[in-house]
Amino acid sequence: MAAVRLRRMCSAGRRPRLPAAVLLVLVLLAAPPCLQAGGPIKTVVVVVMENRSFDHMLGWMKRLNPEIDGVTGGEWNPVNTTDPAAGRVYFGEGAQYVDPDPGHSFQEIRQQIFGSDDASGPARMDGFVQQARSLGGNMTDAVMHGFAPDSVAVYRELVAQFAVCDRWFASVPSSTQPNRLFVHSGTSGGATSNNPQLLAEGYPQQTIFDNIHDAGLSFGVYFQDVPAVLFYRNLRKLKYLLDFHPFHPTFRDHARRGSLPNYAVIEQHYLDSKLDPANDDHPSHDVYQGQMFVKDIYETLRASPQWNQTLMVLTYDEHGGFFDHVPTPVHGVPSPDGIVGPPPYNFTFDRLGVRVPAILISPWIEKGTVIHGPNGPTPTSQYEHSSIPATVKKLFDLPQDFLTKRDAWAGTFESILQTRTEPRTDCPEQLPMPTRIRQTEANEEAKLRAPAAHAATAATRTVEPTPLPLPVPPLLRAPPSPCRRCRCPRLHCCARRRGREGEGGAGGWRWG
Ligand SMILES: *[C@@H]1O[C@H](CO)[C@@H](O)[C@H](O)[C@H]1NC(C)=O
Ligand SMILES: *[C@@H]1O[C@H](CO)[C@@H](O)[C@H](O)[C@H]1NC(C)=O
Ligand SMILES: *[C@@H]1O[C@H](CO)[C@@H](O)[C@H](O)[C@H]1NC(C)=O
Numbered sequence: 051m052a053a054v055r056l057r058r059m060c061s062a063g064r065r066p067r068l069p070a071a072v073l074l075v076l077v078l079l080a081a082p083p084c085l086q087a088g089g090p091i092k093t094v095v096v097v098v099m100e101n102r103s104f105d106h107m108l109g110w111m112k113r114l115n116p117e118i119d120g121v122t123g124g125e126w127n128p129v130n131t132t133d134p135a136a137g138r139v140y141f142g143e144g145a146q147y148v149d150p151d152p153g154h155s156f157q158e159i160r161q162q163i164f165g166s167d168d169a170s171g172p173a174r175m176d177g178f179v180q181q182a183r184s185l186g187g188n189m190t191d192a193v194m195h196g197f198a199p200d201s202v203a204v205y206r207e208l209v210a211q212f213a214v215c216d217r218w219f220a221s222v223p224s225s226t227q228p229n230r231l232f233v234h235s236g237t238s239g240g241a242t243s244n245n246p247q248l249l250a251e252g253y254p255q256q257t258i259f260d261n262i263h264d265a266g267l268s269f270g271v272y273f274q275d276v277p278a279v280l281f282y283r284n285l286r287k288l289k290y291l292l293d294f295h296p297f298h299p300t301f302r303d304h305a306r307r308g309s310l311p312n313y314a315v316i317e318q319h320y321l322d323s324k325l326d327p328a329n330d331d332h333p334s335h336d337v338y339q340g341q342m343f344v345k346d347i348y349e350t351l352r353a354s355p356q357w358n359q360t361l362m363v364l365t366y367d368e369h370g371g372f373f374d375h376v377p378t379p380v381h382g383v384p385s386p387d388g389i390v391g392p393p394p395y396n397f398t399f400d401r402l403g404v405r406v407p408a409i410l411i412s413p414w415i416e417k418g419t420v421i422h423g424p425n426g427p428t429p430t431s432q433y434e435h436s437s438i439p440a441t442v443k444k445l446f447d448l449p450q451d452f453l454t455k456r457d458a459w460a461g462t463f464e465s466i467l468q469t470r471t472e473p474r475t476d477c478p479e480q481l482p483m484p485t486r487i488r489q490t491e492a493n494e495e496a497k498l499r500a501p502a503a504h505a506a507t508a509a510t511r512t513v514e515p516t517p518l519p520l521p522v523p524p525l526l527r528a529p530p531s532p533c534r535r536c537r538c539p540r541l542h543c544c545a546r547r548r549g550r551e552g553e554g555g556a557g558g559w560r561w562g
C-alpha cells in the first residue's frame with residue numbers, strides 16, 4: 051500500500067493531501083526519491099504503431115529536410131535478384147494507392163533484406179520487389195511507394211518541430227509481437243513469430259514496467275482493445291490491475307489533471323481492420339486514422355500541465371514488408387538472453403529488423419532535430435526498440451541492472467533532451483488536420499474497378515495468426531473493486547471511479 055501511494059505521489063507532480071505523520075512514515079519507509087536526481091523529464095509516453103518502414107512513412111521528408119536519410123526516387127529493387135535483365139522497380143511517391151499487407155514473416159523479411167534465403171551475405175535491401183511478386187497479384191506497388199509528406203501532415207509537422215531518428219531498427223527481423231515484446235523488455239523471449247499459444251500463456255521475462263514499479267515510480271497502460279502488454283505474464287499480476295486504463299476517456303482525464311504516470315504506454319485500436327473489412331482493404335483510410343490518433347495524443351499532452359516534463363516516443367513495431375533502403379545491421383548485435391528461436395530458423399537474435407520510423411517529441415528538443423546512429427555504448431550499438439527501456443533507465447536513474455544484454459547494448463537518446471536550459475514555448479498547440487480524404491476516396495473507387503487482382507492477392511496470402519489472440523485474463527475481466535479507501539482524491543483511482551460511473555455502471559470497465 052505504501053508503495054502504491056508513493057508511486058502516486060511521484061507520478062503526479064502534485065502533492066497528495068496526506069497527514070504529515072503518515073507522510074513522514076512513508077518517506078522513511080521509502081522508496082527512492084521522486085526523480086529529483088534526473089533531468090526535467092518525468093513522464094515518458096510510448097506509442098508503437100503498426101507495420102510501416104521508415105522510407106514508406108517518412109522517406110520523402112528528405113525533400114523538406116535534406117539532413118534526413120530518406121529517399122530521392124533513385125532507389126530501386128531488381129524484379130529478379132539473380133537476373134539483371136528482368137528490370138527494376140523504382141521507389142515512388144503517393145502510397146495512398148496501395149494494398150497494405152505485404153509479407154513480414156521471418157522468412158519473407160529475410161528474402162527482402164538479403165534478396166534470397168541466404169542470410170550470410172551483406173544486407174543489400176534488394177529483395178523487396180522479388181518477394182512482393184512471389185506473393186501473387188501485384189504487391190510491388192504497395193512495397194515500393196512512400197507517402198508524400200502532405201498526406202501524412204501530422205508527421206510532417208512533428209518531424210519539422212521535434213526530432214526524427216533515421217537509424218532506428220525493428221529489434222528482430224520478424225513480425226508484430228516479437229518486436230512489441232522487445233519494446234518493454236529488451237527481448238522477445240525467443241519468439242520469432244506471433245505464436246498464439248505462447249502469447250496466451252504469456253512471456254515470463256522481467257519488464258521495464260516491473261523496474262519502474264520496483265523503483266517506486268508509476269506506469270500506466272492506456273488501451274483500446276485488449277492491451278498487447280498483457281503478453282508479458284508479469285503484467286497480469288494483481289498488483290498492476292489499477293495501472294490499466296481505458297484510453298477513452300482516461301488518458302485525457304489524467305493529462306488534464308496532471309496525473310499521468312512516469313511511464314505511459316498508449317495502445318491502439320488494433321482490431322479495427324479485422325472487425326471492419328473495409329479498413330482491411332483501404333490502407334489510406336487506416337493511415338488517416340493513425341494520423342488522427344497521433345494528433346489527438348500530441349494535442350492532449352501539449353495541453354497538459356505536465357507538458358514541460360514530457361517526452362513522447364513514437365515508433366513502429368516493424369516495417370510491414372515495405373521497402374527501406376538503409377541496410378539492416380547484421381553485425382555485432384548481441385542476443386538478449388541466449389535464447390534461440392524455434393526451428394526451422396533457430397534464430398540467434400544476432401541481427402536487427404528493417405528500419406522503422408521514430409519520432410521523439412518534447413519541449414526540450416530543438417526544432418528540426420535529425421538523429422542518426424547513437425554514439426555507443428559499443429561501436430556496433432544501434433537505436434532499436436530496446437533503446438526505449440535503456441533510455442528510460444537513464445532518464446529515471448533506475449537502480450536495477452539492464453533487462454537483457456540487448457538494452458545494455460542499444461543506443462540511448464537522452465542527450466537530445468539536454469541541450470536546453472528551459473523548455474521551448476513555441477511548440478504548436480495543434481497539429482494539421484490530415485487532409486487527403488477526398489483523394490483517398492477516389493482511389494478506393496479506382497480499386498473497385500479491378501477487383502480481380504485484389505482478390506488474387508488476398509487469396510494467395512499466407513494467413514498469419516491474429517495479432518491479439520489472447521483471451522482476457524480472468525483477473526482483468528472483472529471490474530476493479532471500487533476505491534473506497536482511496537486517500538488521494540485528485541489522483542488516479544478516483545479519476546478512474548468517476549470514469550466508471552460516467553460510463554453507465556454495470557462494471558463499466560471498457561475494453562475497446
Ligand atoms: C529469376 O531469374 C533466374 C535466372 O534467370 C530464374 O532461374 C528464376 O526463375 C527467376 N525467378 C523468378 C521468380 O522469375
Ligand atoms: C500488420 O501485421 C499484422 C501481423 O503481424 C497483420 O495481421 C496486419 O494486417 C498488418 N497490418 C498492416 C496494416 O499491414
Ligand atoms: C506491378 O506494379 C509495377 C509498379 O507499379 C508496375 O510497373 C507493373 O506493371 C505491375 N505489374 C502488373 C503485372 O500489374
Ligand SMILES: *[C@@H]1O[C@H](CO)[C@@H](O)[C@H](O)[C@H]1NC(C)=O
Binds near residue numbers: 355472
Ligand atoms: C512550460 O515552461 C515554459 C517556459 O518556462 C512556461 O512558459 C510555460 O508556462 C510552462 N508550461 C506549463 C504547462 O507549465
Ligand SMILES: *[C@@H]1O[C@H](CO)[C@@H](O)[C@H](O)[C@H]1NC(C)=O
Binds near residue numbers: 393395396
Ligand atoms: C534447429 O534446431 C533443431 C532442434 O532444436 C534441429 O533439429 C535443426 O536441425 C536445427 N536447424 C538448423 C537449420 O540448424
